[in-house]
Amino acid sequence: MARVFSGIQPSGELHIGNYLGAVQNWVRLQDQHECIFSVVDLHAITQPYEPQELAQRTQDMAVGLLAAGIDPARTVLFVQSHVAEHTELSWILTTVTPLGELERQTQYKDKAQRQESVPAGLLSYPVLQAADVLVYQAGLVPVGEDQLQHLELMREIARRWNARYGNGFFPEPQPLLTGAKRVLGLDGHAKMSKSLGNTIGLLESPEAIWAKLRPAATDPARKTRKDPGNPEVCNVFTIHQGFSPPPVQAHVAQQCRTAGWGCLDCKRVLADHMIAALTPLRERAAQLQANPSGVRALLREGAERARAIARRTMIEVRRRMGFLEPTERGGD
Ligand code: SF4
Numbered sequence: 001m002a003r004v005f006s007g008i009q010p011s012g013e014l015h016i017g018n019y020l021g022a023v024q025n026w027v028r029l030q031d032q033h034e035c036i037f038s039v040v041d042l043h044a045i046t047q048p049y050e051p052q053e054l055a056q057r058t059q060d061m062a063v064g065l066l067a068a069g070i071d072p073a074r075t076v077l078f079v080q081s082h083v084a085e086h087t088e089l090s091w092i093l094t095t096v097t098p099l100g101e102l103e104r105q106t107q108y109k110d111k112a113q114r115q116e117s118v119p120a121g122l123l124s125y126p127v128l129q130a131a132d133v134l135v136y137q138a139g140l141v142p143v144g145e146d147q148l149q150h151l152e153l154m155r156e157i158a159r160r161w162n163a164r165y166g167n168g169f170f171p172e173p174q175p176l177l178t179g180a181k182r183v184l185g186l187d188g189h190a191k192m193s194k195s196l197g198n199t200i201g202l203l204e205s206p207e208a209i210w211a212k213l214r215p216a217a218t219d220p221a222r223k224t225r226k227d228p229g230n231p232e233v234c235n236v237f238t239i240h241q242g243f244s245p246p247p248v249q250a251h252v253a254q255q256c257r258t259a260g261w262g263c264l265d266c267k268r269v270l271a272d273h274m275i276a277a278l279t280p281l282r283e284r285a286a287q288l289q290a291n292p293s294g295v296r297a298l299l300r301e302g303a304e305r306a307r308a309i310a311r312r313t314m315i316e317v318r319r320r321m322g323f324l325e326p327t328e329r330g331g332d
Pocket of ligand 1: 218219222229230231234235236237252255256257261262263264266267
């Protein structure tokens with residue numbers, strides 16, 4: 001059974017963009033593979049953030065993942081900073097990573113442009129990503145199209161380390177393309193992102209879901225109720241594809257193209273399907289939130305399982321790289 005690794009940043013509560021774009025797929029992957037999933041807090045600190053909020057955001061993300069169906073009995077779920085081997089391997093991999101490759105990464109260039117002073121951590125972000133995967137010798141990484149460049153760099157880093165220290169030790173991770181359609185924010189323009197205020201949280205109440213969906217952007221061609229639309233260019237239809245059953249999606253597309261109904265009718269149908277799908281998740285989350293120490297215990301157990309694998313990898317990495325082994329007190 002192939003081993004899968006993936007991570008998600010602790011942005012707080014999961015939103016439907018995270019869910020449809022990644023987490024729904026993670027839940028399915030648990031049936032087919034050995035999965036290791038992490039809340040990657042060490043990645044989150046490469047962007048400006050509030051230290052007093054980080055722990056709560058991390059806990060909230062873990063609650064969201066558990067409520068969405070990540071099953072800690074089958075899957076290793078843990079917080080990245082709880083397993084120090086990630087940072088140790090990251091430093092080691094930095095020594096075989098070409099600087100030019102890091103500087104060429106599109107995401108680095110985008111983010112660096114927006115910052116006056118660029119921290120080196122932003123540049124070496126993909127090296128930590130490589131360490132996240134390679135420390136578990138994971139062979140598969142679920143990614144969207146926009147992450148393929150980082151995955152190719154990860155494969156290059158594995159090849160370079162293998163060539164220098166141990167051919168075949170690190171597998172070259174393969175992409176598992178999710179195939180999920182990218183859900184835009186409710187404004188219909190930008191990526192769905194909590195910082196842009198254009199999200200619907202996965203655990204929101206039915207009233208809040210409707211209040212946010214009601215004014216959401218649709219196909220601009222539908223200026224009046226009589227104007228036919230094109231569901232393929234409408235973000236509301238993309239969300240339908242995540243929550244409504246196929247016969248409903250077909251009905252939506254037909255009603256849209258023939259101006260058989262207005263966008264508000266369409267959104268009401270979507271809201272009903274979203275609420276039906278998300279209510280059990282909200283109920284599970286409420287149980288988890290009522291027992292924060294239980295969630296912490298699950299994360300501790302996840303970190304112990306992750307650390308056991310990561311330690312074995314690092315013993316072999318250190319041995320192949322020729323480091324002097326530490327001795328126990330009183331040893332030779
Ligand atoms: S009818 Fe539905 S799919 Fe068509 S434009 Fe309006 S909201 Fe979008």
